[in-house]
Amino acid sequence: QVQLVESGGGVVQPGRSLRLSCAASGFTFRTNAMHWFRQAPGKGLEWLTFISYDGNHKYFADSVKGRFTISRDNSKDTLYLHMDTMKLEDTAVYYCARDGVVFGVADYWGQGTLVSVSS
Amino acid sequence: DIQMTQSPSSLSASVGDTITITCRASQSISSSLNWYQQKPGKAPNLLIYAASTLHSGVPSRFSGSGSGTDFTLTISSLQAEDFATYYCHQYYIRPWTFGQGTKVEI
Numbered sequence A: 001q002v003q004l005v006e007s008g009g010g011v012v013q014p015g016r017s018l019r020l021s022c023a024a025s026g027f028t029f030r031t032n033a034m035h036w037f038r039q040a041p042g043k044g045l046e047w048l049t050f051i052s053y054d055g056n057h058k059y060f061a062d063s064v065k066g067r068f069t070i071s072r073d074n075s076k077d078t079l080y081l082h083m084d085t086m087k088l089e090d091t092a093v094y095y096c097a098r099d100g101v102v103f104g105v106a107d108y109w110g111q112g113t114l115v116s117v118s119s
Numbered sequence B: 001d002i003q004m005t006q007s008p009s010s011l012s013a014s015v016g017d018t019i020t021i022t023c024r025a026s027q028s029i030s031s032s033l034n035w036y037q038q039k040p041g042k043a044p045n046l047l048i049y050a051a052s053t054l055h056s057g058v059p060s061r062f063s064g065s066g067s068g069t070d071f072t073l074t075i076s077s078l079q080a081e082d083f084a085t086y087y088c089h090q091y092y093i094r095p096w097t098f099g100q101g102t103k104v105e106i
Helices: none
Strands: A003-007 A011-014 A018-025 A034-039 A045-051 A057-059 A068-073 A078-084 A094-097 A106-109 A111-116 B004-007 B010-012 B018-023 B033-038 B045-049 B063-069 B070-075 B085-090 B102-105
Touching: A003 A094, A011 B085, A018 A111, A034 A068, A034 A078, A034 A106, A045 A068, A045 A078, A045 A094, A057 A068, A078 A094, A078 B063, A106 B045, B004 B085, B018 B033, B018 B085, B018 B102, B045 B063, B045 B070, B063 B102
Parallel strands: A011 A111, B010 B102
Antiparallel strands: A003 A018, A018 A078, A034 A045, A034 A094, A045 A057, A068 A078, A094 A106, A094 A111, B004 B018, B018 B070, B033 B045, B033 B085, B063 B070, B085 B102
16 A cells, blocks of 8 residues: 655754655655645645656745755655755644645645754 | 635534535636545545545545535535544645635534
8 A cells, every 4th residue: 555654854943954754655656746745733734845756847835945855766765855944934744745646636645744943 | 826715614513414615716726626634643635636536445425526616525424533624625726725624523
């Protein structure tokens, strides 16, 4: 079955960087586009970024454009989110998700990893 | 950006009830709409995509309808495990955006 496992979350100071990973299994990772989403404590869901199956196409929400970078290593079945110049408002649970049945539809999600930005 | 507005924000229901949640887009999104269910401390689960297509493994008591700007999620014969928060999500135009959520409580 499709499984996505995020890691790398933790406490980080404002202005610092953090990299999240998402290990995929149960499907052919190299044939699927992927997303990152987040959810601030007690808030709704926010789409952050998308990467095509081959890594050639990437899209970002304005809230993270220029600060966050998405990448993937298809040889390791792993997705990454590199977060620079972190802000207090980046505190959230971060989820990776597979783009599946239809382009733009995130059909399977990881369990999430908590990132807390605090001084 | 396309704004997605759900109503109601919360509702109370009983096991066996039929409930309907509405989602309205600020502009036409054709049928490019998903519905997700999220339980506390868990990741969202896809219920419906393309406005009305049931995702694999989702019980048939869940159904979706609509196109353009107005969409509905209906849950027939509500079960105990259905008490959760539901989100609509448009993928017609980037940035992909969500409704604010509807919390279904006992």
